[in-house]
Amino acid sequence: MPLVAAGRSLIGSGGGSCALFHRRTPGIEGDANPALRLPIRVSPYHPRLRGAGTPGLFSHPNGRTCLSNDTLIEIDNVTFGYDASRTILSNVSLKFPRGKVTAILGGSGCGKTTLMRLIGGVYAPTSGRVVFDGEVIDTRNKAQLFKLRRRLGMLFQFGALFTDLSVYDNVAFPLREHTDLPEPMIRDIVLMKLNAVGLRGAAGLKISEVSGGMARRIALARAIALDPELIMYDEPFAGLDLISMGVAAKLIRTLNDVTGATSLVVSHDVPECMAISDHVVLLAAGGRIVAQGTPAELMASTDPETRQFVRGEPDGPVKFHFPAPAMGVDFGVAS
Numbered sequence: 001m002p003l004v005a006a007g008r009s010l011i012g013s014g015g016g017s018c019a020l021f022h023r024r025t026p027g028i029e030g031d032a033n034p035a036l037r038l039p040i041r042v043s044p045y046h047p048r049l050r051g052a053g054t055p056g057l058f059s060h061p062n063g064r065t066c067l068s069n070d071t072l073i074e075i076d077n078v079t080f081g082y083d084a085s086r087t088i089l090s091n092v093s094l095k096f097p098r099g100k101v102t103a104i105l106g107g108s109g110c111g112k113t114t115l116m117r118l119i120g121g122v123y124a125p126t127s128g129r130v131v132f133d134g135e136v137i138d139t140r141n142k143a144q145l146f147k148l149r150r151r152l153g154m155l156f157q158f159g160a161l162f163t164d165l166s167v168y169d170n171v172a173f174p175l176r177e178h179t180d181l182p183e184p185m186i187r188d189i190v191l192m193k194l195n196a197v198g199l200r201g202a203a204g205l206k207i208s209e210v211s212g213g214m215a216r217r218i219a220l221a222r223a224i225a226l227d228p229e230l231i232m233y234d235e236p237f238a239g240l241d242l243i244s245m246g247v248a249a250k251l252i253r254t255l256n257d258v259t260g261a262t263s264l265v266v267s268h269d270v271p272e273c274m275a276i277s278d279h280v281v282l283l284a285a286g287g288r289i290v291a292q293g294t295p296a297e298l299m300a301s302t303d304p305e306t307r308q309f310v311r312g313e314p315d316g317p318v319k320f321h322f323p324a325p326a327m328g329v330d331f332g333v334a335s
């Protein structure tokens with residue numbers, strides 16, 4: 001299910017203190033291409049800047065000191081329902097590691113998108129806490145929410161591009177909304193982000209002139225325009241052909257590595273997710289956590305429910321048949 005389509009405020013981040021790096025992006029369109037020497041702004045939280053794996057205390061660039069730098073988001077015993085009649089997530093506890101790509105997999109309607117909405121502060125949990133970078137998200141605190149959303153980039157299921165704007169203006173949109181940067185600088189950033197997704201040459205096109213796969217990449221360029229620390233992808237592969245899917249998957253992985261951001265990917269596409277993720281969470285109805293671990297651990301799992309899901313088996317603990325009366329009852333024959 002797509003997130004709030006017009007959710008402008010969910011696009012973008014701060015990142016004012018980011019360093020500027022020039023770096024190759026292997027694997028997107030061929031390593032030999034000199035155009036792939038991307039000027040990309042790197043999050044101040046990037047392992048290269050903070051000393052990867054350093055145990056003990058960790059100083060944030062914002063001056064705060066944390067006991068652990070490993071977890072960016074913590075879902076702490078969260079229960080949530082859109083209304084009192086139905087609980088969507090029940091006592092869910094999860095930790096999303098900083099700087100990693102985490103895939104959230106699970107059957108339709110189990111609450112994956114809802115979980116992202118709670119992280120984005122769109123809704124408040126009925127009980128429990130959502131903690132982002134050490135701070136409990138309080139949806140009543142508008143100032144905190146605004147600051148949080150400047151640190152998030154969001155890729156909606158169908159791009160949610162502004163169809164009346166050009167490709168260029170779509171990517172420029174969050175920069176114009178959230179910063180006072182002069183137009184020449186916005187131009188450089190827009191072209192840089194479009195270059196990162198391989199679409200610098202498409203800057204002048206109208207949205208009606210681009211394909212579905214291109215639209216997804218343009219939305220990605222827009223989502224990273226303000227160098228978010230967390231990028232959330234809702235069904236980034238839905239409706240894409242195999243080549244576009246491969247490109248999108250590599251982009252998610254490469255952008256995560258190059259910028260040092262943390263990525264959450266909600267998807268039904270098990271092979272793509274397994275190929276690009278560091279950590280995988282498998283959810284079932286009610287937000288029950290069936291399994292979590294590395295892709296290799298999930299693929300090797302002997303748990304029947306995990307096996308059925310990651311191998312796409314039609315029947316197993318999750319039944320093919322919706323609960324129904326016995327055949328004999330419906331067809332009037334004695335069993």
Ligand SMILES: Nc1ncnc2c1ncn2[C@@H]1O[C@H](COP(=O)(O)OP(=O)(O)OP(=O)(O)O)[C@@H](O)[C@H]1O
Pocket residue numbers: 001002082083088106107108109110111112113114115
């Ligand atoms: N705004 C809403 N108001 C009421 N119910 C909602 C709302 N959004 C989602 N739901 C319901 O909450 C449940 C979980 O929805 P959610 O979109 O989080 O599931 P999902 O796991 O992302 O599903 P899918 O993989 O099909 O996108 C579904 O039953 C859905 O119908």
